[in-house]
Amino acid sequence: MNRAIFIALLSCFFSLSAVAAVSDQGIMTPDFNDRASLQRGLKIYSNYCSGCHQLSYMRYKEISIDLGIPNALFEENLLPKYARIGDQITAAMTPADAKRWFGAKAPDLTLEAKRRSPNWIYHYLQSFYQDKSRPLGVNNLLLKNVAMPNVLEHLQGQRLLQCKQGETAFKAGHGCRTVAGEIKGRISEQDFKQIAYDTANFLAYTADPSRFERESLGLKVLLFVALFSVFAYLLKKEFWRDVR
Amino acid sequence: MVFFSRVINWLDERFPIKAFYKKQFSEYYVPKNLNAMYVFGVLAMLLLFNQLITGIWLAMSYTPTAANAFASIQYIMRDVPYGWLIRYMHTTGASALFIVLYIHLLRGLMYGSYQRPRELVWLLGMTLYFIIMIEAFMGYLLPWGQMSYWGAQVITSLFGSIPVIGKGLEQWVRGDYLVSGVTLGRFYALHIIAFPILMVFLVYLHLSTLRHVGSNNPQGVDIKKHVNKKGVPLDSIPFSPYFITKDILAIAVFLFLFCVVIFFFPDGFGFILEKSNFEPANPLITPEHIEAAWYFSPFYAMLRAITFSLFGLDAKFLGMVVMMSSVLIVFFVPWLDKSPVRSIRYKGYLSKCFLGLFVVSFLVLAVMGSLPVSKATTWISQFATLGYFSYFLLMPWYSRFETTKPVPERVSL
Numbered sequence: 001m002n003r004a005i006f007i008a009l010l011s012c013f014f015s016l017s018a019v020a021a022v023s024d025q026g027i028m029t030p031d032f033n034d035r036a037s038l039q040r041g042l043k044i045y046s047n048y049c050s051g052c053h054q055l056s057y058m059r060y061k062e063i064s065i066d067l068g069i070p071n072a073l074f075e076e077n078l079l080p081k082y083a084r085i086g087d088q089i090t091a092a093m094t095p096a097d098a099k100r101w102f103g104a105k106a107p108d109l110t111l112e113a114k115r116r117s118p119n120w121i122y123h124y125l126q127s128f129y130q131d132k133s134r135p136l137g138v139n140n141l142l143l144k145n146v147a148m149p150n151v152l153e154h155l156q157g158q159r160l161l162q163c164k165q166g167e168t169a170f171k172a173g174h175g176c177r178t179v180a181g182e183i184k185g186r187i188s189e190q191d192f193k194q195i196a197y198d199t200a201n202f203l204a205y206t207a208d209p210s211r212f213e214r215e216s217l218g219l220k221v222l223l224f225v226a227l228f229s230v231f232a233y234l235l236k237k238e239f240w241r242d243v244r
Numbered sequence: 245m246v247f248f249s250r251v252i253n254w255l256d257e258r259f260p261i262k263a264f265y266k267k268q269f270s271e272y273y274v275p276k277n278l279n280a281m282y283v284f285g286v287l288a289m290l291l292l293f294n295q296l297i298t299g300i301w302l303a304m305s306y307t308p309t310a311a312n313a314f315a316s317i318q319y320i321m322r323d324v325p326y327g328w329l330i331r332y333m334h335t336t337g338a339s340a341l342f343i344v345l346y347i348h349l350l351r352g353l354m355y356g357s358y359q360r361p362r363e364l365v366w367l368l369g370m371t372l373y374f375i376i377m378i379e380a381f382m383g384y385l386l387p388w389g390q391m392s393y394w395g396a397q398v399i400t401s402l403f404g405s406i407p408v409i410g411k412g413l414e415q416w417v418r419g420d421y422l423v424s425g426v427t428l429g430r431f432y433a434l435h436i437i438a439f440p441i442l443m444v445f446l447v448y449l450h451l452s453t454l455r456h457v458g459s460n461n462p463q464g465v466d467i468k469k470h471v472n473k474k475g476v477p478l479d480s481i482p483f484s485p486y487f488i489t490k491d492i493l494a495i496a497v498f499l500f501l502f503c504v505v506i507f508f509f510p511d512g513f514g515f516i517l518e519k520s521n522f523e524p525a526n527p528l529i530t531p532e533h534i535e536a537a538w539y540f541s542p543f544y545a546m547l548r549a550i551t552f553s554l555f556g557l558d559a560k561f562l563g564m565v566v567m568m569s570s571v572l573i574v575f576f577v578p579w580l581d582k583s584p585v586r587s588i589r590y591k592g593y594l595s596k597c598f599l600g601l602f603v604v605s606f607l608v609l610a611v612m613g614s615l616p617v618s619k620a621t622t623w624i625s626q627f628a629t630l631g632y633f634s635y636f637l638l639m640p641w642y643s644r645f646e647t648t649k650p651v652p653e654r655v656s657l
């Protein structure tokens with residue numbers, strides 16, 4: 001009985017990590033075993049986001065270890081000139097600057113995937129669209145009157161809002177989506193989805209870096225406790241034989 | 245072995261450990277028909293111990309200041325070796341303690357464990373529960389997330405709704421006009437020193453009163469009526485080794501479930517660690533809807549259910565009175581229950597229906613308290629509040645007049 005439950009649980013965990021990364025309904029699941037994806041996510045963060053957003057609870061060193069990037073390689077290619085490998089990841093722009101330039105602070109992204117969800121970030125990055133009424137010329141279906149420029153626009157291409165008749169964006173249950181505009185992006189739609197996925201996956205990792213260690217230790221602990229339960233059960237049965 | 249027994253003897257001459265072991269373990273007799281509902285007291289003790297130990301380790305690296313509290317939690321989660329494990333054990337432990345206590349309490353209600361001669365056990369248990377609620381509330385402020393901050397803001401503002409003395413009291417509790425670093429400092433001191441000492445002391449009292457009168461059992465049969473020549477109840481078994489081996493099995497099974505949550509679902513799907521608490525406290529931005537931790541949800545729902553003023557008293561104040569009464573009324577159960585029998589098994593239909601109504605109301609309130617306020621949730625909460633209170637307030641009537649079944653002389657397995 002115990003054993004059956006345990007095996008069922010075990011296979012449950014393994015199948016969790018094996019499900020497709022993005023389901024048919026467009027829901028993304030982070031995959032921490034996909035190191036290549038995490039490394040690509042780190043690169044996107046470094047190239048496009050780190051100017052504004054900090055990952056201030058994360059250290060460069062931890063990332064280099066967890067993502068399997070050798071220290072020397074990391075220092076040469078990914079470490080900003082002003083930082084050392086043991087430092088926390090702070091942005092070049094201070095939050096006060098951001099407030100002045102964009103009218104909103106660029107939030108720290110370390111825990112963003114826990115505060116929203118990896119899936120939210122995945123879709124957020126794909127939901128920018130042209131909006132002339134906004135100072136930056138863009139808006140976002142998931143974050144009304146967004147204060148962040150669409151920094152990936154040259155990759156994705158321009159997007160336009162398309163609503164069902166009589167609908168406007170940001171109403172509950174609105175029938176709006178974004179469609180490709182005239183200016184095409186530098187990469188295909190599929191490749192851009194992958195970029196959004198890698199970024200969301202990387203941020204899911206920064207929000208929960210202990211998961212690597214946690215789940216592998218967890219299996220060992222569970223195995224031990226399960227064994228212990230079996231012995232506890234036998235012990236109890238032995239003692240209670242004469243109680244009637 | 246010889247050495248071991250010599251050490252024991254040496255000790256025993258100076259401190260009566262052998263007599264203690266006899267009195268509390270090998271010759272402490274419990275009814276032999278205790279079922280699985282009787283393991284939750286030990287689980288509560290285990291969890292309380294877990295909170296104390298992991299709490300000490302958290303305190304080593306936590307910083308109780310408004311500027312650094314949030315970051316210091318992340319420091320524990322990332323830079324302290326196994327800090328994540330310690331913190332998850334503490335956060336999951338808090339939720340588990342409440343689950344275990346709710347079952348422990350329900351057991352008491354089901355089997356009439358609060359009845360004579362265990363009234364004091366019940367009162368001390370309820371005092372303990374009340375203190376644990378305050379302890380959990382104060383601990384919830386410490387991570388200094390958005391929900392921590394605004395939860396504390398809402399609950400401390402309840403003091404402000406008391407007529408005349410309210411505003412002064414509110415400031416006295418907060419130590420400031422708003423919840424601030426000052427509040428954090430005092431909550432921290434109370435959370436890690438004052439209340440833990442109180443809790444340990446109360447557990448001691450709870451257990452010593454229980455051991456003085458002995459455990460009840462699922463049938464509510466008084467086992468002390470039939471004893472052998474030595475005065476040992478016929479329907480009893482020694483605590484050690486019988487009940488201890490059962491407790492160990494229960495602990496093992498519990499630990500398995502506990503570890504599944506700690507290692508694989510430490511956020512508890514947003515119930516153990518709320519999403520909005522991954523954002524540092526911001527006194528300038530009020531979250532759209534402020535949730536209570538799940539274990540306070542039923543009480544929070546009752547607070548919000550009172551949307552009308554009465555007799556010139558503010559709705560908020562009345563809500564607080566209702567919420568406080570919902571906890572206080574449980575203290576009085578030993579005197580509200582007029583039934584000649586203890587266990588629900590021999591009580592009449594009315595008692596069974598009302599206990600069912602109570603459990604359903606409690607669960608419905610828990611759901612309502614976690615949803616954003618709407619007309620529907622307010623209505624449903626009001627009905628469920630009535631259901632909750634009617635279990636207690638009508639008890640003197642239904643428990644006296646219903647027909648009960650005869651209680652057997654001896655217990656059966």
Ligand code: HEM
Nearest residue numbers: 282283284285286288289349352357366369370373459460
């Ligand atoms: C951390 C809190 C608590 C701890 C550590 C604790 C511990 C225990 C333990 C070890 C027992 C004996 C084993 C058992 O019957 O399960 C017990 C029995 C009991 N507890 Fe608690 N308890 C706590 C809270 C409460 C609360 C909140 C109540 C409700 C008012 C309560 C009421 C009782 C009663 C009535 C009994 C006797 C049950 C019977 O003999 O049928 N306890 N408690």
